[in-house]
Amino acid sequence: MNWKNIKLIFIKELVGTVRDKRTIIAMIIIPLIFYPILFMGIGYFNQMGNEKSEEAISKIIIIGAEFSPPLLKYFQNNPKIEILSIPNNPLLKLQKGEVQLILIIPSDFKDRIEEGESGPLILKYDATETKSRIAQKRINQAIAEYEKEIISQRLSMMHLKEEFIRPLILQTENVASPQKVTGSLLGVLLPYLIVILIFVGAMHTAVDITAGEKERGTITTLLVSQINRLEIVLGKCFAVMLISFISMVLGLIGLTLAFLSGTSIMGGIEGVEFGISFSTIFLLFLVLLPLVGLASAVLIMVGIFARNIKEASSYITPIYMLTIFLGVISISQGIELSGKMFLVPVLNSSFVFKEILMGKIYWSHIITTFSANMVIATLALLGATRLFTKEEVLFRS
Template sequence: MSWKNIKLIFIKELVGTIRDKRTIIAMIIIPLIFYPLLFAGIGYFSKVGSIKSEEAASKIIILGAKFAPQLVKHLQDYEKIEILIIEDDSPNKLQNGDIQAVLVIPSDFKYKIGQEEPNKLILKYDATEAKSRIAQKRIYQIIEEYKSEIILQRLSRLGLQEEFLTPLILQEENIATAEKITGSFLAVLLPYLIIILIFTGAMHTAVDITAGEKERGTIATLLVSQISRLEIVLGKCFAVMLISFTSMVLGLFGLTLAFLSGASIAGGVEGVQFGISVNTVFLLFLVLFPLVGLASAVLVMVGIFARNIREASSYITPIYMLTIFLGIISISQGMELTG
């Protein structure tokens, strides 16, 4: 085996890949520009939508409002709740999004309050709609406040203080540092991002220099030369590895810019601070080298086995889905890797 021949094949494939505009788009444009814009755009529009939903008033219907005038007054005093008092359940209005919630008050509500008996209120909302979930939280908060007032009144009549109902107070303290929160956050995202970046950077090149050369008929020239088939395969694998690794690095750099800008989804995660040491970056790359090598070898093998580009693409798709599935398993709740 001659490293000179391997280097020759490596340079040949690398130069040919760089000359291909599609490879440049897949290796530079998509990771460095498209991914940051995509994540920043998703984060921006998510924040805008969330702010609009929080600021908008919740339209609700109260059935049986006359049975609980004090509760209705509490709801009316809340500026972000608009009450429609009608005696019609109107399920279609809730399903169509015309209203965000329906509160049903029983006819014996006032009587049971006077008798100090438990009451049952029914709150109907659509858990699949963000505005309806916000309305549910607002109504729940107001009802809890109203319930606290009733409890205080009953305690006052009995000559008891509010502390009578709170014998224990649980104070929670989160010992996780900002760095640990960041690590936990990245542990969820990085497997997906790295797998996607590695495969998107390597797929086109691996298929083009194997199955693509079969279609063009240029592979025969290499096979009749003095270079052994092992040297040809190694040269092609090293070229795919370099392209894949470069694409991954550029992609991670672009996504880091998106996260640091504060406009992406990560910008809205409380306690997340991005600060990775040089040692961490070194260890990350050290771990990724075998993964890049494995992905490149598998893709080159598939490309050699396939008769044309279309067949190679059909083989690569299930492999790509399998790697994502393995990434999902690795970050599943309750799963811990032990050595």
């Protein structure tokens, strides 16, 4: 194996890729411009929607308001609550969204409260509607204030202090450092984004320099050269790895700018210090390199097998969907990998990324993940090389 030949193929593919405007758009424009605008836009409209929902007046219907005038005053004193007259079919109004909540007060509510018993209340709302959930929260707050008043009156009648029913005072203190809080926050979303960015960055280039060359007929130039097939595949794979890595880094930079802007879906988070130590970056890179190689090798193999770009895209789609599925598993709360599960590609990297960002360094997990991904990437490269030696695969129509 001649590394000069591999370098020659590597440079050739890089030059060809850089000349392609579509690659520049996919590698630079989308990560640095589109991603920040997308996340900032999502955060802006989400924030604007929440503010409008919080500012909106909650329209409620109270059935049996005459059975508890003191409770009714708490609702009337809240400027964000509007009490409507009772229509013929209040439940239908709630289902249509014309009112946000229905509160039913039984006829014996007042007597129960005066006798020192518990007074039942029935609250109906639509959990699928934001305004209805906000109305439920406001009503619960008013009921809690009224309940506190009743408790205070009952304790006063018995000449007891409020501390009598609250014998314990619990003081909580979060000992997690801002860096650990940051790692925990990043560990939820960042591994998923890294995996997606790696595959997105590699897909276009991998297909173009394999299936694209077959479609354009330029692959015959390589085949008649004195460079052996393994050197050609390695040169192409290294080029895809570099493009994928650069695209992923630029994507993370774009997302970081969006997160720190204060208008993204993660903006304005308090108690968080964005910053990663050199040792953490080294460990992330150690796990990241085999994953980039794995993605590039698999996509190169698929591109070599496909007849043209269209067919390659159809093969890559289920692979990409599987990648997304494995990434989604990594962000699921409460799920932990153990034993042989760290041999599953993509899934193992996502969980190790998460562990490293949270400050949990398990060398057994890192070594297993690194080794498993390297072995699978090597097998994919050998498979791509084997396909590259078969004329019936390279020239089939």
